Amino acid sequence: MILLDKRPLKIFFQNVLKINEWKVFFLILCACCINTSFLFSQSNENKATIELSVLPGLQFDKVRFHVKPKQKVKISFTNTDDMDHNLLILLPGSRERVVAKANRLGSDGHNKNYNPATEDVLWALPILQGKESKILEFVAPDKEGIYPYVCTVPGHGTIMYGAMYVSNQASMPDITIDGNIPESRRTVEKTATVAHPFSLKPPYYYRTYIEGVSPAAIIMHLPHRLSYCWDASSCKLVLVWEGDFVDNTDIWKGHKDARSKILGNVFYNEKVQVPIEIIGNNVKNKVAFKGYKIVKGGYLELHYTLDDVDIYETIKDVEHGQALLREFRILGLEQNVYFNYTATPKVEYFYKGKKLVGNKIEMKAEDAQSFSVLLKLEK
Amino acid sequence: MRYLYLIVVFLFVSCKNDVENLSYLSPYTIEDVEMPDGLTAEVGALDFMPDGKLVASFMRGEIMIYNPESKEWKLFARGLHEPLGILVEDSTSVLVMQLPELTRVKDTDGDGTADYFETVYDGYGLTGNYHEFTYGPVRDSKGNLYIALNASSSGGGISKIVRGKLNMDGKSKRGGMFSVVPYRGWVIQLTKQGQVIPYASGFRSPNGLLIDSKDRLYVTDNQGDWVASSPLYYVEKGGFYGQPASLIWTEGWNQGNPFELSVDVLDSLRKKPMIIFPHNVIANSPTQPVLIKNNDYLKDFEGQFIVGEMNQERLVRVIPEEVNGIIQGAVTPFIDGEGLRKGNNRLAFGPDGSLWVGQSDHGWLGDRGIQKISFSKRRMFDVKDVSLLSKGFKLTFTEKIRNVNLDSLVQVKRYRYHYHEKYGSEQIDLHKVKVQDILIKGNEVFLDFESMQKGFVYEIQLDSLFSKNKRDSLHNKIITYTVNELR
Numbered sequence: 001m002i003l004l005d006k007r008p009l010k011i012f013f014q015n016v017l018k019i020n021e022w023k024v025f026f027l028i029l030c031a032c033c034i035n036t037s038f039l040f041s042q043s044n045e046n047k048a049t050i051e052l053s054v055l056p057g058l059q060f061d062k063v064r065f066h067v068k069p070k071q072k073v074k075i076s077f078t079n080t081d082d083m084d085h086n087l088l089i090l091l092p093g094s095r096e097r098v099v100a101k102a103n104r105l106g107s108d109g110h111n112k113n114y115n116p117a118t119e120d121v122l123w124a125l126p127i128l129q130g131k132e133s134k135i136l137e138f139v140a141p142d143k144e145g146i147y148p149y150v151c152t153v154p155g156h157g158t159i160m161y162g163a164m165y166v167s168n169q170a171s172m173p174d175i176t177i178d179g180n181i182p183e184s185r186r187t188v189e190k191t192a193t194v195a196h197p198f199s200l201k202p203p204y205y206y207r208t209y210i211e212g213v214s215p216a217a218i219i220m221h222l223p224h225r226l227s228y229c230w231d232a233s234s235c236k237l238v239l240v241w242e243g244d245f246v247d248n249t250d251i252w253k254g255h256k257d258a259r260s261k262i263l264g265n266v267f268y269n270e271k272v273q274v275p276i277e278i279i280g281n282n283v284k285n286k287v288a289f290k291g292y293k294i295v296k297g298g299y300l301e302l303h304y305t306l307d308d309v310d311i312y313e314t315i316k317d318v319e320h321g322q323a324l325l326r327e328f329r330i331l332g333l334e335q336n337v338y339f340n341y342t343a344t345p346k347v348e349y350f351y352k353g354k355k356l357v358g359n360k361i362e363m364k365a366e367d368a369q370s371f372s373v374l375l376k377l378e379k
Numbered sequence: 380m381r382y383l384y385l386i387v388v389f390l391f392v393s394c395k396n397d398v399e400n401l402s403y404l405s406p407y408t409i410e411d412v413e414m415p416d417g418l419t420a421e422v423g424a425l426d427f428m429p430d431g432k433l434v435a436s437f438m439r440g441e442i443m444i445y446n447p448e449s450k451e452w453k454l455f456a457r458g459l460h461e462p463l464g465i466l467v468e469d470s471t472s473v474l475v476m477q478l479p480e481l482t483r484v485k486d487t488d489g490d491g492t493a494d495y496f497e498t499v500y501d502g503y504g505l506t507g508n509y510h511e512f513t514y515g516p517v518r519d520s521k522g523n524l525y526i527a528l529n530a531s532s533s534g535g536g537i538s539k540i541v542r543g544k545l546n547m548d549g550k551s552k553r554g555g556m557f558s559v560v561p562y563r564g565w566v567i568q569l570t571k572q573g574q575v576i577p578y579a580s581g582f583r584s585p586n587g588l589l590i591d592s593k594d595r596l597y598v599t600d601n602q603g604d605w606v607a608s609s610p611l612y613y614v615e616k617g618g619f620y621g622q623p624a625s626l627i628w629t630e631g632w633n634q635g636n637p638f639e640l641s642v643d644v645l646d647s648l649r650k651k652p653m654i655i656f657p658h659n660v661i662a663n664s665p666t667q668p669v670l671i672k673n674n675d676y677l678k679d680f681e682g683q684f685i686v687g688e689m690n691q692e693r694l695v696r697v698i699p700e701e702v703n704g705i706i707q708g709a710v711t712p713f714i715d716g717e718g719l720r721k722g723n724n725r726l727a728f729g730p731d732g733s734l735w736v737g738q739s740d741h742g743w744l745g746d747r748g749i750q751k752i753s754f755s756k757r758r759m760f761d762v763k764d765v766s767l768l769s770k771g772f773k774l775t776f777t778e779k780i781r782n783v784n785l786d787s788l789v790q791v792k793r794y795r796y797h798y799h800e801k802y803g804s805e806q807i808d809l810h811k812v813k814v815q816d817i818l819i820k821g822n823e824v825f826l827d828f829e830s831m832q833k834g835f836v837y838e839i840q841l842d843s844l845f846s847k848n849k850r851d852s853l854h855n856k857i858i859t860y861t862v863n864e865l866r
Contacts, residue, residue, distance in 0.1 A: 196439060197415040198454055206440060207460035207479060214540045215505035216479040232479065232501070233542040252419070252439055255742025257509045257535035291482065291497040 047072040048140075054081040056195040057249030058263075060149075063162040063181040066170050067140045075136040079128040082200050083244040083263065085151040086113055087125040087136065089164065094120035095148040099157030114152040127153065140166050146180050155244070155263050159184070184249070195248070203298045208251060208260040212269075213238050216289070219260065220300060221245040224321025227264060230313075235287035235304035236275045237315060240268035240324055242377065267377055268347050272340040272359070276311060276328065279362070280335045283307065309333055324375040330368055337368045341375075350374040406757040409718040412735075412749040415443070415452040420747040422737025424465035425727040426473070433729070434473055435749065436462035438741050442475065442484065442493070445749075447729070456484050456493035463586075464515050464526070476513045476526055479505055479542075481569070500569055503528055504543025504560020508535045511563065514586055519594040522571035525578065527585040527598060530556035530564040530624050549627045551638035555604035555800060556583050557624045564625030566598060566614055580629060581620035581649060586724070587667040589684060595706070599665040599686060602658055607796030607804035609665050610652030611686070611697060613706045621649040621798065638800075646798050653706050654697055654861045655796065655836050656686075658803065661710050661859055664689035664743075668697065669726045669734075676732050676754035679763045679777045685713055687723035687736065690744050692716045694723060694736070698765050705864035709765035712855040720746035760846040761854040763822075769866045771814075771826045772839065774858070778822060778846035785817045789826065790840040812837065836861050 048067045052075055055061050061080075067073050079085050090098055101116035102109065113126040123138045141147065143166070150161040163180035165172050172178070176186050205220040214233035221227045227246075229239040243264025250258035274285050290303040290310075301314045310331040318325045330337070340360045341349055349356040351373050363371065414420045421438035428434055433445040440459040443452050456475075464476030472485040480501035484493045505511055510532030516524040531537070533554045543560035550557035558564045566585070568578040583606050587599035596614040600606055605622045612620050619626065623645055626637035634640065656662040666687035671680045684697040696713035699706055722738035722745025729735055734752040739745050764775040782788070791814055794806035816827040826839070837860045844853040 194417040195419075196441060196457070197418040197443070197452070198457070205458045207458060207477065209460075209507050209538075212540070214542050215507040215511075215538060216501065216542055232498075233505075248439075253742055254421075254438065254740075255509065255534075257507070259507075289480075289498050289501060291495070293496070294494040 047074055050075045052077045052087070054079055054085055056081065057184075058083075058151075058156050058160040058247055059182065059185065059249075060151075060160065060162045063185045064165060064172060064175075064178065065162075066165040066167065066172055068168060068170075069140055069142045069144055069166055071140045073138055073140050075125075076133065077125055077128065077136065078133040079130055082130045083156075084127045084129055084153055085156065085160070086115065086127045086153060087149060088115060088121050088152055089123045089136075089138075089147060089149045091120045091122060092145040092147055094118075095150050095157070095161055099150060099152055102152035102157065103154055109154065114154070116152075122147070140164075144168065148180070153244075154265075155261075202245075203300075205300060206246070206248070206260065207232075208246075208248070209258070210239075210246070210260045210262065218292075218300070218302070219246060220315070222315075222317035222321075222324075224317045225264075226317040226321050226324060227262075228315055228324065230300075230302055230315070232289040234273075235289055235302075235306075235311075236270055236272075237313070237326065238270045239266055240375065241266040242321070268344055268375060269342065271342040274306065275340050276306060276330070276368075277338040277340055278306060278309065278333075278335050279337060283335075318374070319376075322377060322379065325372055326375065327372040328368070329370050333365045333369055336365055337363050339363060339368075339371075339373065341373075346378045348376045348378055350376060405717060406759040407714070407752050407754045409714075410751050410753070412445070412751055413450065414748055418443070418452075420749070421739040421741050422725050422747070422749060423461065423463045423739065424476075425725045425735055425737045425749070426465040426467045427727060427729060428467055429470050431730045433727070433735060433749075434465055434467060435737060436465055436475065438462075438739065440477075442473070444491075447751075453491060455486070455491070456496075459484075461512065463512055466516050466518060466524075474499065474516055474524070476515050478511060478513055481513075481516060481524075481526060500526070500567075500575065502575055503562040503565075503567065504541060504545075506531055506541045506560055507538030508532060510535060510556075510584070512584070512586070515588045516569070517588045517590045517596070519590050519596075521594070524569040525566055525588055525590070525596055526569070527566045527582060527588055528563050529584050529586075530558050530582065530622060532556055546627055548636040549624045551624070551636075551800070553638070553800065555624075555638075555802075556622060558627065561628050562625070563628075564622055565628065566596070568616075576616075577628065577630070578616055579614045579618040579620065580625040581618070581622050582625065583622040587665065587686065589668040589670060591670055591684075592672060592682070597653070597668055597684070599668060601664055602803050604800055604802050605798070607655075607798060608658040609656045609662060611654040611656070611665070611668065611684075611710075612650070613653040615650070618650045619648050621645075621651075642799060649798070651863055652861065653699070653863070654708055654710055655859070656695065656710055657794075657806070657836055657838065657859050660838065660857065661712070662686070662688040662693065662695050663691065665695070666724045667726050669728060674728065674732045674754075676756065679758065679761075685726060685734065686710075687726050689722055689724060689739075692719045692721050694719070694726070698762075700766060702767055702864045702866055707767075707861050707863045709762075709858050709860040711762055711858045714752065715855065718750075719752075720748065720750060722746040759854045760851050762858055765858060765860055767831075767860065767862065767866045768825070768827075770831045771828045772837070772860065774824045774826070774839075776822045776824070776844075776846070776853075778848060780819050780822060780824065781845040781847045782819065782843075785819065785824065785844070786814075788842045788844060789814055789817060789824075790842075791826065791828070791837060793832065793835040793837045795835050808835075831862065831865055833862055833865055 053061045102114040115124045147164040202221045202223045210217045216232040219229045231238045241264040246260040288305045293301045295301045312329040314327045316325045338360045343359045423436040436442045442456040460478040462475045462477040466474040475482045481499040483497040485495040487495045508531035512529040515526035549559045564582045566579045568576040584601040585598045589597045598612050602609045623637040668684040668686045671677050694713045699708040724739040725737035727735050736750045760778050763777045766773040791812040794809040797804040818825040839858045841856045
């Protein structure tokens, strides 16, 4: 009898060996035995088949379902999102605990499929990338209860969850008052299944409100899971993050204050006033945003003026998402400039192949007319 | 046998009804435009390209182009921040009013999608408040553009980082809409020569601008604090239109927090609505006005405006009139129900004279999608014109009137509204107006009152009015006229 599909089974046994989860193993063995006898006695008992997918804004398409104790369950999970998601089924009341433990896995989390070593986790599917599908089969616990299921990819677990109702009676509480599902889903309304009338293939961008940046923010998701925010008020790159892009669920609702929520890990936060600073007397270094062009590859060439000098900046991700390339063009530049940046732990700046030290570098006017710097995330 | 008799009577009655109904054919049809899969069709703006294609923007930042012949949608641009205004420049370029700026969105390489986004104007403040919507642009014959900036809502706050100079005097201690960064609650003129002129202040939520054929600017606003019932303003340079917050950005303003001024002072500063849309009578949230101009199907209403309404399945028609140099006038429903949805946020006339209506809700009452209203040559029996008389009104209808006596069929009342900080106002000083005499002359009806008073809305209710030829009843039965000036 197959309890789990191959990968979780493998992970499961690895876990058992590594972390001594004999209790869970025993529990499942018991469930297996009980179920076997159960099958012999009531072979006409139906298998519960659950089709599960993902809606935009970090939500499962189904936020609750009902099965009977000891019923065979087959969950067919398809990641219909552009972000990674896993699926963990937990002991009643343990969701917040497990989510916190998954978060604490830190940089090791991805390797461990954000599945923390705890007996609270009953069954799990590993991380599924966009468009991937996997099947999870198990026998429902014999003990009645409300068993949470959740995606524990960091940032997801507080809103991306649902409830498996295990009970002999097929009734669930009124959905509008069901405290076991996310608040946004305590409604009978249908939720849109896609964000836009086109697929979101990076690079793509939004102008939006985002925390910590002026309200004139431009955010872009790059092909290798890096994203940046460029502020059209102060005319500079302000944030860089790795991982997923943003959650726009709240801001798209309208009629209340909301921000696009960053889903990844912000590793660069610009503190300098002006990244490019003209050196000289009577220089104001006053910026004005002029717009942008969509250039080859779908990247943005951002345009602003610094006093009366036209500056263009294009930002790409390179080295498989390990670095951000900032390309500058400055027209009609006559004076020397500083390139200013914020010294940040684990982040290195490179210019002409050389690692920069400090927080600025002076460039001659002729060099600065066209140059690029590399912002690298130290691994 | 008795039953057979009853059936015959019943059939006779139903046939008679059918005849009446047949003669009451609607002069227009409303059809739903099929929207692309995956689109959240909260319509922010509509306009037409020179080739007759429709350009539409949506609240999640898409701009899409619809070919009415092939009924196909194509993506033109994406990623914009709540684009609530579109003005087509030519076949490759549109001006888009999005939340942070006015942007020229252009296809420079001819592949049908935009690749160049040029900032035209972003010199106003932003606080991150959810209600900082931006409206327009509209263009006058000289090439000047006008945009309007929503005040910020006390239903939300402000971010730590704002754009523009912060001045907390633009906020009342008692709540209400505020203006703590430049020009929130203003209409801005951008001249063809590139000058930025803060043009008029006192707006709350001015979700609709219009330039008429004489280059006059009109702006709708929404009921709320200081706005008793939603108005249409005739906007003149330097005017203040009632919501105090924006006053602090008046050049040379030295009176501190404008909310600390007395209501009487504020009342003396303000310009009153050209037309009030009485709440729960005409419209609760008026949106974009469009001008009826050279439309073969709507010749009776030339020079009048059609205005959208968010909260009801309704469009209304504004009938402006100049009295002693003052622009005021009447408003009456134009389309009520009959398949029209709610949320009528944006309107645009197609090249064939059809009227396209874009709907939105965005957290408020409304609907989503686009509907096309096609008119026929069949005339609607409706009020064509309303003129103020020294003591009464002259109503002109699109057809001759069959009725010989209207005495019991016309009801008139008058009322006005408070000007105060409180959200909205009830009708006050409400009185029934005694109609002394009603004279019918062809397609004209003269209503004669004992007296006429300034500063009141006159509400005229008509019932069972029939046209001479087609025997059909009047299409819309309520007319309100805002009397600012007496004849």
